[in-house]
Amino acid sequence: MTYTAPVKDMLFVINELAGFDEVAALPGFEDAGAETTQAVLEEAARFNGKVLAPLNFEGDKHANAWRDGQVTTTPGFKEAFRQFAEGGWQGLMHPVEFGGQGLPKLVATPCMEMRNAANLSFALCPLLTDGAIEALLTAGSDELKQRYVPKLISGEWTGTMNLTEPQAGSDLSLVRTRAELQADGTYKVFGTKIFITWGEHDMAENIVHLVLARTPNAPEGVKGISLFVVPKFMVGDDGSLGTRNDVYCVSIEHKLGIKASPTAVLQYGDHGGATGYLVGEENHGLQYMFIMMNASRFAVGIQGVGVADRAYQKAAAYAKERVQSCPVDGSTKQSVTIIHHPDVRRMLASMRALTEGARALAYVAAAHCDIAHRHADAATRAGHQAIYEYLVPVVKGWSTELSIDVASLGVQVHGGMGFIEETGAAQYYRDARILTIYEGTTAIQANDLVGRKTARDGGATARVILAQVDETIVALERHAAYAADPAFKSMHRHLSAGRDALAHGVDFVVANTKSDPNAVFVGSVPYLKLAGIVLSGWQMARALLVATDKQSDDPSFYGAKRATAHFFSDHILPQAPALEASIVSGKSGEGGLALKEEQF
Amino acid sequence: MTYTAPVKDMLFVINELAGFDEVAALPGFEDAGAETTQAVLEEAARFNGKVLAPLNFEGDKHANAWRDGQVTTTPGFKEAFRQFAEGGWQGLMHPVEFGGQGLPKLVATPCMEMRNAANLSFALCPLLTDGAIEALLTAGSDELKQRYVPKLISGEWTGTMNLTEPQAGSDLSLVRTRAELQADGTYKVFGTKIFITWGEHDMAENIVHLVLARTPNAPEGVKGISLFVVPKFMVGDDGSLGTRNDVYCVSIEHKLGIKASPTAVLQYGDHGGATGYLVGEENHGLQYMFIMMNASRFAVGIQGVGVADRAYQKAAAYAKERVQSCPVDGSTKQSVTIIHHPDVRRMLASMRALTEGARALAYVAAAHCDIAHRHADAATRAGHQAIYEYLVPVVKGWSTELSIDVASLGVQVHGGMGFIEETGAAQYYRDARILTIYEGTTAIQANDLVGRKTARDGGATARVILAQVDETIVALERHAAYAADPAFKSMHRHLSAGRDALAHGVDFVVANTKSDPNAVFVGSVPYLKLAGIVLSGWQMARALLVATDKQSDDPSFYGAKRATAHFFSDHILPQAPALEASIVSGKSGEGGLALKEEQF
Known part of the structure; x- marks a missing residue:
């Protein structure tokens, strides 16, 4: 029942994907250097692991x-x-003048993840x-x-x-x-x-x-x-x-x-x-609620990442312990720990890839929030604010939806023991189930993503993000590993297809929200999931690039990151075109929308 | 907390998709006519609805x-x-000589579904x-x-x-x-x-x-x-x-x-x-177990169909009652029942489409079992037995996996109330969670499907089934509605793509199971899910053909069936190519398989 905070992965995401240096250079964050950040995370890992977990x-x-x-x-x-x-954990990102520590959201977020995982x-x-x-x-x-x-x-x-x-x-x-x-x-x-x-x-x-x-x-x-x-x-x-x-x-x-x-x-x-x-x-009450709602919704998204990671850790530990059946490849006639069975490995890799992808996207969003609040230049602030606001419903909706799937896989890895409450795996499956409901259901996040975050600016923010995805796709192509590395090939292929699917989704939303709102909103949750998969996959692609370049510094960590990114591109990114099909099918006004109330 | 058995849909599947006439004509089923069947189903509906539910x-x-x-x-x-x-419900399909009623499995199966739903x-x-x-x-x-x-x-x-x-x-x-x-x-x-x-x-x-x-x-x-x-x-x-x-x-x-x-x-x-x-x-104990395991596994698949339908019925009833928010299309400024909101409709249509597709596939499998046991001709029996055996792990694995998703959607439709135990929606989410585990986990079903049911005969049985899918694709093309009906267009497109994805999956399994078992078995669950989606979608395509021809006989029932089939083709069949990508990616030996035990 223990929890070990993945401090190394958190620092990797903070530094390599979320742009810690840029955040730490913002006015007001003078004290939030790399050493402080690492110390805060390590202390949080200790407190949450020993006291709360x-x-x-x-x-x-x-x-x-x-x-x-x-x-x-x-x-x-x-x-x-x-x-x-x-x-002092409550005040981590609150103002110093009221007794807080005034740290960036990018630093408070991993601490929040640890607390929720614990x-x-x-x-x-x-x-x-x-x-x-x-x-x-x-x-x-x-x-x-x-x-x-x-x-x-x-x-x-x-x-x-x-x-x-x-x-x-x-x-x-x-x-x-x-x-x-x-x-x-x-x-x-x-x-x-x-x-x-x-x-x-x-x-x-x-x-x-x-x-x-x-x-x-x-x-x-x-x-x-x-x-x-x-x-x-x-x-x-x-x-x-x-x-x-x-x-x-x-x-x-x-x-x-x-x-x-x-x-x-x-x-x-x-x-x-x-x-x-x-x-x-x-x-003006609702207006104030909406201002803080971005923060609360983001926080619930982090709950999803946290519970997913906890479920993953528990399942991985069980899979390394439980002995059952000989390997399918006949490499030994002895029963082995179940982590040697391909499907258990697939389940664990799915849990891990989804969790790491969601974590990366959430921390990147947190960095946008910090820049949006602190940058000296107003136009820069506005640009980052728009991206942050686009990402909030995605982080909330996608991280929580996947947390249910991950917790369910965690039960499955445990087999029959997973169904017994004393094992503890079932708790995550039950706990996670609220996350897609409170602070606005996934449909409400999706409607926000469609209406306020995509249609309102004619898809401008979405296209800014898509252009950044394109840069990563180009970086994959230009990398020396591209010619021979199957991970690069797979990622390039599926991220490109995912990027196109998301772009088509954006076009559909922009073109039809006013003229045919039912057609768009029947596909709003698929659109949110599509954004979640493609933008998490994009972070995994960026991770693949970094991990490939730095592999010799830490072969085990970067090797695992490469393998996880590769798994994401093989198994998760390919879901994108199916979601695009769901989104654009709304136009016909048939299918789900054609059923009359009394036909249900 | 009531349950109304979907007798009309059950009879539709029995008669129009599973070939009741052929089953009723088998030796030994002389007393199992259409009238008896309808009477048995109606009495089962009454008993299960009033007493067990x-x-x-x-x-x-x-x-x-x-x-x-x-x-x-x-x-x-x-x-x-x-x-x-x-x-006399225990003896429905058991031999008359021991006090049973000797009815076909095709008739006993809907009764079993009702019992499990109740x-x-x-x-x-x-x-x-x-x-x-x-x-x-x-x-x-x-x-x-x-x-x-x-x-x-x-x-x-x-x-x-x-x-x-x-x-x-x-x-x-x-x-x-x-x-x-x-x-x-x-x-x-x-x-x-x-x-x-x-x-x-x-x-x-x-x-x-x-x-x-x-x-x-x-x-x-x-x-x-x-x-x-x-x-x-x-x-x-x-x-x-x-x-x-x-x-x-x-x-x-x-x-x-x-x-x-x-x-x-x-x-x-x-x-x-x-x-x-x-x-x-x-x-010889294990051998006897295996003989009866097909029956038990099939029965657990039916449990999945049953609990999915119960969750659907409860969610649909709540969605017709609960008033919340104005429609997104601005058609009224009044709050409406939530069934009018597109995403609630999408969730209900998903639940319904998955359940109907799984039911149809299971009953079709039951008919194959009856013919395999009773037909006068040995070669015919063997052919149907092979198809039945291929379908058993699919029915078990796919119906139970989807039952978890359907029960989870049922909670989601209820919003915050879904998380409160007194509401009852959460029970299905908890109950369904065992179904993918007992009588062999989904991985065990998938390994059976890969090993004994696909690789062993070199894919022969799978290709017999695929040829039947092709006949349905041709029937769609040749139908008068094909030119103008969006449901036909969508179904033809996505069933064809799904059929190709499944065929590629079969080819991959046949080509690699011996030479690279890990590559195949890491994709075995995706292969099972692919078979489940494509073969259920195939049944929905057959239902679409029948419902289109008979629409004027019962516009509401057949209209709903057409809409549900259309939803299946727009939203569920498109997932097939993603699963194909998962299956064939195993070959590289990277991704999930590349992670060492200590890296998890």
């Missing part, structure tokens, strides 16, 4: 318990959270706190920032995001929670919020709820939603905790996975109204 | 309990089993009993047959298959359970068997264990395994139950899914030896 299975077995509105977390979680807070349920708590911090920094008054952000960063308090209501899941226009202005400028909040991750627990002194609600005369729909801070305990001017606020956890959900993460139903205002404070301007 | 969620919530060697099943199961037995855990008990009946009929002495088979068929007793031991999972050569001959001709059996489905329970008076064991001087490996009958209670000459035999359930497993099906650890011989009776000849 061993609690993961425990959390599944002894999930949190609700009683009379209180949630008791899994034994060990509270102490682990104390260590997490003391280590313990997905635990990691959700800091993930939500990050969201609350971002919301307050984005739109909060100076007073709100001063009062709440330092305590959130120090880990004394945690944060939550309250969007969903029973009738309002993906569709926030249906939010009914109401907030009434009081004479003192505060609000009284009334309503029910569901699916509130870490909405109640015993790991921190206070919980800061960020709540979407409507003021009495607000316009209908999403333009009438405002954002409020509602603390569990009232906070005095000196930061001391006061009386209990009128927000209570009335139940927690019985879930398929992430069982150690309490998912609360929160009741606001049953005893006179919960005191809340408006964040930013009235009726 | 409502117990499915109950079984997950209140799984069986072990105490002091006894297993108490979910409340309601015992009474449901009594009704199942009284209805209640996968419950249905496993009759599935294992079928296995025990087949084993006894295949290899048992007349005395053993007379003593055990009628009681198994009547449902008074149930049967189990005891293969696995802690060190012997897929690799039966490692079996250690031993059987010692006694003076009276019986054996004393000693050992531990694990993963014994329905190995202990309270639904029937007796349990008949079929056990693989070694006699003292047996040859090593699989050639030294014999098959024994070991009853839970001794059976007198008059069929009366005697003393308790020395086989005890020492624990049951805590599993990811199928929780109402007790998975037992059975301890044989701790109190002097369990009395067993040799089935057939000594050291």
Whole structure:
């Protein structure tokens, strides 16, 4: 049940693919040199491997318990959270002025991956706190920032995001929670919020709820939603905790996975109204949510990478231990460890290739985010921001979709033992299943990718990225290895075909989103998956180039990278043309769209 | 939580695709006319929908309990089993002379699908009993047959298959359970068997264990395994139950899914030896297992079809109820039921197309089995037997792999509610996960397909099937609709490409299995999936032809079939070339095979 953070691969991606040097040279990152980064990653690997990882299975077995509105977390979680807070991990990428460490997202991201790989349920708590911090920094008054952000960063308090209501899941226009202005400028909040991750627990002194609600005369729909801070305990001017606020956890959900993460139903205002404070301007709540949503969605994508890697590590370890059957090539008449069987090897290589590809794409996205925030030149910032925004739904949607497949392969590698809960492989299969749903389902990511990220600029950003893919294709052709190396041949062939498939997908989206939206949106998830496969494959192609050049420096590591890139091009990139076929087939208006409701 | 058996689609497949008339004309099936078949299916639909389906969620919530060697099943199961037995369902396809109804497998198969869709855990008990009946009929002495088979068929007793031991999972050569001959001709059996489905329970008076064991001087490996009958209670000459035999359930497993099906650890011989009776000849146990394995593997494939259909029905019902968001085409500013959103429609159409394709292929295989058993002409029998044997690993492997994907899509359609256990969608995702593992993992099916079913006859059987696919491709071209109908165009294009991909896969397997087994076996699962996609797609093409011709008879049903076939050709068949790329890439010996053990 151990987890060993893949620090070497993380550093490879940071340095060779994501352009660490460019990020480290940005204004404000003067202290984030290569040595600091390596030290941070190694310490994160130690903390997550030793403290959080061993609690993961425990959390599944002894999930949190609700009683009379209180949630008791899994034994060990509270102490682990104390260590997490003391280590300063919550503040890694938050501003120094509020007590954070101000490190690049490119450095915080691998730490986030490790935390999620070690313990997905635990990691959700800091993930939500990050969201609350971002919301307050984005739109909060100076007073709100001063009062709440330092305590959130120090880990004394945690944060939550309250969007969903029973009738309002993906569709926030249906939010009914109401907030009434009081004479003192505060609000009284009334309503029910569901699916509130870490909405109640015993790991921190206070919980800061960020709540979407409507003021009495607000316009209908999403333009009438405002954002409020509602603390569990009232906070005095000196930061001391006061009386209990009128927000209570009335139940927690019985879930398929992430069982150690309490998912609360929160009741606001049953005893006179919960005191809340408006964040930013009235009726701008959804806009603030969207600003921070990129960060949360990216973070959920990283959860996918993390759980995929954990599932891979567990399966690889089992495959090296379990002895069963003689090799198919007859090389010995003895039973061997199952890692010697070709199909087990194929499964492990798939798990590994998907995980490494997703990791590389996510870290590259993080670097774009850093440059978009920090670069001195506005046009450069805008260009990187556009690419980052294109990549966010891909990282979120694709990394989480593949995490389910990878976790499922992990069960399969274990054979019958995989189905037994004590083995632990099934937990990842259950845990991963939420990732394609929360923070916007894959369809919502795909609609964002189609609408706001592709059609809106006429495919301009997508084509900028495609031009970068072309550069890699040319680099493969011009490389000395191209003539004779099967990995280069395979990668060149399948990346080129994938690039064309993605380009056709972009053209289809741009040409038809306005005139025939159903035709485009029925293929939106295939389009997202296509982008995920091709752009991850592109990173694997870049990795192949670097690994080939540096192979003699570290034959085992770079040799493995070359083999994994080759596997990606042989087995995963060829899926691209099938997805293109799905996308462009929507135009006919037949198939899935032709079935009438009553025919289902 | 209801289940409505798709009797209309089942009859369509039976009559139009599987060739019911030819099966009904076989010797011995004189009583199995169209009317009887329809009546049997309708009664099965009623029984499974009303009696077994409502117990499915109950079984997950209140799984069986072990105490002091006894297993108490979910409340309601015992009474449901009594009704199942009284209805004669266990004997549907077993010989009339032992109390069965002697119906074709083609008729029994839809009933089996319904049972598994209604209640996968419950249905496993009759599935294992079928296995025990087949084993006894295949290899048992007349005395053993007379003593055990009628009681198994009547449902008074149930049967189990005891293969696995802690060190012997897929690799039966490692079996250690031993059987010692006694003076009276019986054996004393000693050992531990694990993963014994329905190995202990309270639904029937007796349990008949079929056990693989070694006699003292047996040859090593699989050639030294014999098959024994070991009853839970001794059976007198008059069929009366005697003393308790020395086989005890020492624990049951805590599993990811199928929780109402007790998975037992059975301890044989701790109190002097369990009395067993040799089935057939000594050291021929594995051979008998293989004979009945085709039946069990086919049955597990049907489990995949069943759980996929159940997940589809639940998701479709939810999508028609749940209101969320306005349509993307702006056709109304009101929130609509989510079935109106293109991606929900795509997910439902995928679930439906995969399920219908898998059902059609499985029933076609069942018809081949009937003809192989009953046809008057030996050469005809042999031809159909070869096709059936080729299709069994495909039906088992492909239907179960897709059932996981379909159940996962079912969770996704439910959004956040899908992750909450009370919703019920997650149960199918958990239950389905075992299907690609037991009765031989997908890799084992794929190795069978490659080795015994493709390479051994030099691809002859595969090419017979491909020639039949060609006939369908020609029929599409020659059809009046071909010129203008986009469904025909799409199907012709993608089925032709799929057919070529499969043909290349067969060629690769035939050319390389001996000379480079690792290259072939690393692509064996992709080859199985390719066969599954292309051969299911072929059935959908045949369905498209029939539905187009008969459309005016029943516009809604045939229109839906046309749309589903079209969806299959647009979205699923295009995956074939990617699988071909995976298969043929093995030749290079790089990629997944190139990674050394320590590099994983």
